[in-house]
Amino acid sequence: MPAIAFRGIRKSYGDTPVIHEFSTDIPDREFLVLLGPSGCGKSTMLRMIAGLIDITGGDLLFDGQRVNDLEPRQRNIAFVFQSYALYPHKTVRANIAFPLLMSRFRWWQHIPVVGMVARWRAMRDPAIATTIERIAATMELTPYLDRRPRTLSGGQRQRVALARALVREPSIYLLDEPLSNLDAKLRAQMRTEITALHRRVGASFIYVTHDQVEAMTMGTRIILLNDGVVQQNGTPQEIYDRPANTFVARFIGSPAMNLLPVTVDGGQAAIDGGPPLPAAGVPDGPVLLGVRPEKVRIAATGPGLPARVAVVERLGAETVIGFRLGLDAGTDELGTAAVRDLHHAKVPGNADLAVDDECRVQLDLSGACWFDTTSGERVA
16 A cells, blocks of 8 residues: 655646645555645646646655656556546446456456456456445445346445455545535434554555544544645644634634634733733734634623623534624624634533523633734744
């Protein structure tokens, strides 16, 4: 299984850059997630790895071997598409077997009758038949082998697409938003199945998604992109705990990290309406204080920053409360305020607060982050 190295990789269409220069090393058997909003370049990067589009500059290495000029079939990869791309006229068995049949394809199989006989004989080859049965059992598809894709559910079709990729036993699996067409329950189920599949096969997975939940729960490493620029490269926990900039802080987490403007002077951060906060090691001047919603405590009375409740989302085991600091915002203003202008607290159980209630907010600064107000980059 190859380790993957990016050496100054970039992609442009004419004078328009799509992927800005990027270098990193991805160890063997990682579950790498390419994460970012729509149009950020993550699918373009995946297609460069697959060899489906050319690399404008830099080198892509598999185990130290430059693969820029290799055809996709020479890279020993498998690609799972967002749309499943199953053949509707073929059975599940034939769909899974298709890569194995193509590996044996010869020019004379274009002759109609001869080709049909060749495929019929290949399907009955004990080696191919055994492989199909084994992969089908792994993906729990054995009862459906003789059915057509139109008779399957969305989750079953996705498993067929994965089985078709597995049957070749490639060194790298590339998955381009494979769960985006499924409902929430099936997505949760397939996340678990794909993660277990990664552990079983012991190969490198590269997975494209815009869903941070998929990235955080499945990936062993995340590359977060925005506008073709890599914002951060690290483990899910590193990216969550230590976001490199305000874009990462806002993108990772549900709700996102709260960013509060404060002024630091001599190791103390001043915030309107509240007592000074410790800010040891943070440069003097205006900065943004980043605090995760689970580090915010909110109550109807008591000490803390004065605020007014704008949104209450009761989720059973926890409650998400959107609030605005200060007490001068009326109900109408809160009702029309954009969600991105709100701060959030995530508290256990059912909070005894309602929209437009006055409240007090306390900040737990353990694990807090500080960001430059101009560049958005994290500071000490």
